[in-house]
Amino acid sequence: MTHLLALSGSLRAASSNTALLATLAELAPPGVTVTLHPIGDLPLYNDDLSGDALAPVERLKAAIAAADGLVIATPEYNYGVPGPLKNALDWASRPGYRSVFVGKPTAILGASAGGSGAVRAQGQLKQVMLGMLAQVFPWPEVAVTHAGGKISDGRVSDAATREHLARFVTAFSAWAPAVPPLAR
């Protein structure tokens, strides 16, 4: 079994990016699970916090540690990674260079309402993930443009996009367990 953990960069109930991840779960090949983990209950990152406030942080870190790979779907806010998504990654990234992200196979996707496909946010996010020493999946890329017309009822309905997502999740779920660990 290959367990993929999914994070969505948007907290909206009707998010296109969350819909991408729900669709990946449907299209995953036999033996592959895709489980969405919420990030909306995290506090704003603040190193002064401790105790109960960090319970959702610990849950997020445990889920990442247990996963065979991460899939992160991100919208683009102001040409960059959404604040709430970066906030979740910042929490889970501690302690630096020894976090649950080290060596973790990670794939990035993105959807946008317009024609951009969130490509700037995806590029920035790949740099962040490499900075946390994750192993970043290079291809196939997923940049869904004009997402509004391709999604209904929280799932991707557009046939070509579904086909591409199936190819993506098949390729990533084969690649993730095969990448070599990082020597530490």
Place this chain on the structure above:
Amino acid sequence: MTHLLALSGSLRAASSNTALLATLAELAPPGVTVTLHPIGDLPLYNDDLSGDALAPVERLKAAIAAADGLVIATPEYNYGVPGPLKNALDWASRPGYRSVFVGKPTAILGASAGGSGAVRAQGQLKQVMLGMLAQVFPWPEVAVTHAGGKISDGRVSDAATREHLARFVTAFSAWAPAVPPLAR
């Protein structure tokens, strides 16, 4: 009078970046104020929210709208902009391309515990600010390295760094009111 609004990318009480901003307030030339606006009380960005939850967002937007310029001091988290800072900018950036950031003179600074001076986060943040159509101050740059030894009691104590910060706030407070508005 020139009023500069200051945002700190760190929520820690003992933040070096917040100390940079407090020091700018001390060193500002006559007729220039530097006022820190908190961002730790904002909810995580979510377009579904409305009503009372958005009161701190409205306060932030009003403060930015009223300022003659912005100074943003940012640490670097995972080679990028801290989640809580991006979260604040994302909230204040709506409606897109017509927000309070349009044409706003904006200067970026950064401090780090190590040798980097937060330069990657600063570069990424400049790109984000340009994406929100702010006018980005190019020089002097402020990248304070090994900040721990240069700060005490919430103020920069290192003489050379203080001198550089004085030059910075003098130059930016002269530049900000002089930049031409953007034609809309």
Place this chain on the structure above:
Amino acid sequence: MTHLLALSGSLRAASSNTALLATLAELAPPGVTVTLHPIGDLPLYNDDLSGDALAPVERLKAAIAAADGLVIATPEYNYGVPGPLKNALDWASRPGYRSVFVGKPTAILGASAGGSGAVRAQGQLKQVMLGMLAQVFPWPEVAVTHAGGKISDGRVSDAATREHLARFVTAFSAWAPAVPPLAR
């Protein structure tokens, strides 16, 4: 008179980006000139070079120094700035922090054959220009998608794109002479 110097990130004779610049020259308001400066005759950047090899470098630097503003049109190569364009900028950027780019009003545009509008290259280029202490024009942005169908005979023929370019060159040529110099 306002003199704008234009650099094209593509060396192809039939370049869409060069066509953008030629169209800007046509659409510039009275009293504004837009002059293309070639960058294809520069050697690859190498600090060991000297003498006659640097004649085209000196011409480029003199042209930038004499201009009231720069307009740079860039394609996107491999999600970044084209090598030949970065090569020209690297040459003209010496001596660092005291080059002809310091304080220079600079606008970036981009065209692409596909749907991206070269936005990643534009963002990266804005970061590079700020690093050379240029003053970067935030708006209007120009990201021409599917450029093949909007250009003929080396000029933009699409009416809506021409209208946008006219707005752009009018706004930038008003902004450039009005930006305050950087205090040195």
Place this chain on the structure above:
Amino acid sequence: MTHLLALSGSLRAASSNTALLATLAELAPPGVTVTLHPIGDLPLYNDDLSGDALAPVERLKAAIAAADGLVIATPEYNYGVPGPLKNALDWASRPGYRSVFVGKPTAILGASAGGSGAVRAQGQLKQVMLGMLAQVFPWPEVAVTHAGGKISDGRVSDAATREHLARFVTAFSAWAPAVPPLAR
């Protein structure tokens, strides 16, 4: 045998980055070769060129295709990737998404005269390499600061830096042959 191809982002004879690569060749474990390939003889990228002008491009592409992995050492020019290095990558990147870079294990290093370690250029270069579908080695990172004092006679002489480089080349030469190919 594992054959690594090395590219230096600087054309200077006394380049620190070239010295890093020469030192990797010395420190490589048994069975691993590191071969520098020149990029200074390439023309500026121009899709209009053909014929003999492209001979050095074909040699570069053949060398990359034959290698088990790439190591690229880059200085930072104007907060970004040097023009001549990007020029070489742009040439070798054709045809897009089907080039010799697809799936190629690639490690990035950087050295700087000052305190930065070329980290912004390294980050930008990682994004470019991912855009060409290379597989980017996340760790150990190599960011050599104040390189002047750590190099003599074209080799790294500083003991701690040599030790780190030995660790790096050992880790990368084990990782590169083990990364799974990309499904095409």
